[in-house]
């Protein structure tokens with residue numbers, strides 16, 4: 001079986017402020033031809049930036065892509081929404097330096113994409129099928145992938161904080177699981193880190209309206225959590241976005257332990273540099289891989 005490439009049917013826009021820069025931006029999502037991938041266009045700088053691993057310029061606290069002096073911060077939730085819904089080709093016009101954080105989750109972008117409608121295109125979407133295990137490890141994180149006839153992701157976090165502690169989530173990635181289990185999970189941060197972030201010019205747009213903030217006594221947000229394990233779900237959201245930078249869905253079982261944007265992108269670079277560990281396929285036989293499409 002094969003799976004056709006997809007884009008959106010109509011233009012759709014959303015606006016808001018960036019969580020790190022505090023700067024407002026309007027994003028216009030537009031249909032893109034087959035084989036375009038996800039391409040950002042900074043309308044205020046007249047600069048096209050394709051969302052791929054080579055374009056990643058910064059991975060501290062968010063994923064930033066850029067070329068020359070022009071950058072776009074916090075692309076991961078938009079990339080996750082597109083990947084989660086199987087939108088392969090998309091033009092993203094943006095008039096500022098950072099994708100709006102909205103409520104800190106991917107729900108707003110998911111609903112924009114669904115409002116725009118999903119359109120199948122006349123070309124098959126290639127996938128990366130893992131044929132040999134691959135492990136990336138650094139002093140903090142571990143990311144691995146093993147062959148698996150489906151799209152499975154396992155995420156483990158282990159914080160010393162009592163509220164977060166150990167959380168683990170394992171999902172078969174598809175449109176339904178992404179929309180219901182991952183997309184609503186919000187960005188989170190620790191109150192003790194907020195001052196440090198602000199001193200470094202980050203989190204300027206951050207507030208309880210767009211992030212879960214964890215203090216000594218627990219979650220500061222008056223509305224509490226959307227899931228008991230919202231933290232690991234958001235980490236998976238970030239990973240779905242980061243992993244889409246490789247340009248093709250991965251057929252395999254990816255396991256991430258205490259990972260973040262840096263380890264995610266380093267793992268993907270290692271994978272691309274190890275062609276013996278995968279094959280690019282356009283035809284696959286696992287029904288779950290295409291069940292939601």
Ligand SMILES: [Zn+2]
Nearest residue numbers: 076187234238
């Ligand atoms: Zn995030």
